[in-house]
Amino acid sequence: MKKITFLFLLMLTITVSNAQETISFEAPTYSLGDVYGQNGWVTTGDGAGGFIANQVISDEQASDGTYSLKIVPEGAFGGQQNPIVGAFYDYATPVSYVDAVFSADLYLDTFDSSTTSDFIFGFVNLTDGAFVTYVRFTYTGDISILADDGTGTSTIILDDTLVDWTPLTWFNLRVEFTTGGGIEVFIDDTSIYTGLVATPNTDIEQFRFSHDNYGGFAHMDNFRTNDEALSVDEFALNSFSHFYDNDTKELKLNSPQNDLNNLEIYDILGKLVVNNKISGNENTTELSTLNDGVYLAKVITKKGTKTFKFIKS
Known part of the structure; x- marks a missing residue:
């Protein structure tokens, strides 16, 4: 079985660089x-x-x-x-x-x-x-x-x-x-x-x-x-934002300048649990039927795809 190791018994030192x-x-x-x-x-x-x-x-x-x-x-x-x-x-x-x-x-x-x-x-x-x-x-x-x-x-x-x-x-x-x-x-x-x-x-x-x-x-x-600029992606330029409201159990999307097309949500095991066609610049999806836990959302828009994690509790 292939496993993951996080630590190494190795050593070095010190000053910090931002060299390109x-x-x-x-x-x-x-x-x-x-x-x-x-x-x-x-x-x-x-x-x-x-x-x-x-x-x-x-x-x-x-x-x-x-x-x-x-x-x-x-x-x-x-x-x-x-x-x-x-x-x-x-x-x-x-x-x-x-x-x-x-x-x-x-x-x-x-x-x-x-x-x-x-x-x-x-x-x-x-x-x-x-x-x-x-x-x-x-x-x-x-x-x-x-x-x-x-x-x-x-x-x-x-x-x-x-x-x-x-x-x-x-x-x-x-x-x-x-x-x-x-x-x-x-x-x-x-x-x-x-x-x-x-x-x-x-x-x-x-x-x-x-x-x-x-x-x-x-x-x-x-x-x-460090030999290229940080990306200024279209989502940042178009003020794409997301918010999960634990009180109402709703995931809210806002994309003022970029039409929303589809929302996919996956559980921590990679199972697709939500697949909704959406439209316009705003969307609210009710998620009360999902179990509490960590989820990955994939939002497909007219200009590309954005993924992010959120916690339902």
């Missing part, structure tokens, strides 16, 4: 072969005092230019319980979590196989030995986020975005850290998730592109740290 950086993995800065030791990149230890050598700079695929970073299974190990095999980038100084933006172009192998790996795009604070958050692309095709469940109990969950990724094609992933420990995740500039990071108010000391060593491969290109 784009890594395109191109020559002469990078050369083909083992990525270990190239410009701040390291790999998983081999258990004998060395490091694995199969996480490489490759010329097989690239979203731009000629080279990309490729991660593949390590033959010396079997499948792992957690995505610990891969390439890790150590920042020279920690990256502040305040309004941080990370993105990359990804090309992932096929899924729907028990012999295919889970892949993660993750952010670690080594000093605390904890993931701040990560985006996980599972062997079943799901995209999940390591997150706080939003109940105020500091419960960490692997939150399913209810979005699948497309194999064997390049796509852009962007992760934005927002105020109050928030996170928003985009695929090709479309927001697929908003929520809370697993470890809030914590700077990023290491980035991890890794897998659980079951099979398959993944490429990454144009890895950016």
Whole structure:
């Protein structure tokens, strides 16, 4: 069974940076072969005092230019319980979590196989030995986020975005850290998730592109740290807002400049419990028949899709 580990027995230090950086993995800065030791990149230890050598700079695929970073299974190990095999980038100084933006172009192998790996795009604070958050692309095709469940109990969950990724094609992933420990995740500039990071108010000391060593491969290109602006999405520009009223058991949507088309609500197990066609700029949906708990709402509008969590109590 594949399980989740949140802590690492690792250590580093101190000053905080907001530096902008784009890594395109191109020559002469990078050369083909083992990525270990190239410009701040390291790999998983081999258990004998060395490091694995199969996480490489490759010329097989690239979203731009000629080279990309490729991660593949390590033959010396079997499948792992957690995505610990891969390439890790150590920042020279920690990256502040305040309004941080990370993105990359990804090309992932096929899924729907028990012999295919889970892949993660993750952010670690080594000093605390904890993931701040990560985006996980599972062997079943799901995209999940390591997150706080939003109940105020500091419960960490692997939150399913209810979005699948497309194999064997390049796509852009962007992760934005927002105020109050928030996170928003985009695929090709479309927001697929908003929520809370697993470890809030914590700077990023290491980035991890890794897998659980079951099979398959993944490429990454144009890895950016704070080298693009925070998104100003159409929902923000059009003042999209939502509110769940615990007194009336109603979910209220308001989108003054953007027509509403459909509302889907999923329970914490991913089951669709509400699917309503809606219209106009405002909507109120009565939810008294739903059990108390955490729900994910997906609002489809004329100009795109917005997802958010709410708690019914």
